[in-house]
Amino acid sequence: MLEEALGASAKTITRIFQKETGMGYQQWRLMRAIELLATGRSITYTAAELEFSSDSVFISFFRKMLGTTPTSYLNRSQQN
Numbered sequence: 210m211l212e213e214a215l216g217a218s219a220k221t222i223t224r225i226f227q228k229e230t231g232m233g234y235q236q237w238r239l240m241r242a243i244e245l246l247a248t249g250r251s252i253t254y255t256a257a258e259l260e261f262s263s264d265s266v267f268i269s270f271f272r273k274m275l276g277t278t279p280t281s282y283l284n285r286s287q288q289n
Contacts, residue, residue: 239274242267246279247286255279 212219226234238259245255256267271279 235270235274239271242271242279243282246283252279 212222215222217225223234226232226237230237232240242255242259245258246252250258252264252267256264259267261267261270268278271277271282275282277285
């Protein structure tokens with residue numbers, strides 16, 4: 210996990226991330242996920258790259274943030 214790798218608490222990392230990027234970590238994760246998926250990366254690759262514990266945890270996160278699954282999101286955006 211990021212906390213272990215950096216030796217800092219999640220709260221500290223979140224505060225620094227917000228200050229440096231102007232966005233929350235979860236927002237950044239979502240944007241990065243969309244980027245990876247849009248360039249043809251698989252759900253499995255994207256979940257692992259963003260350090261989700263499993264594909265299903267990643268899909269749940271995506272659905273919670275956008276109200277749809279990654280596959281449905283991509284299908285809709287490709288139709289437009």
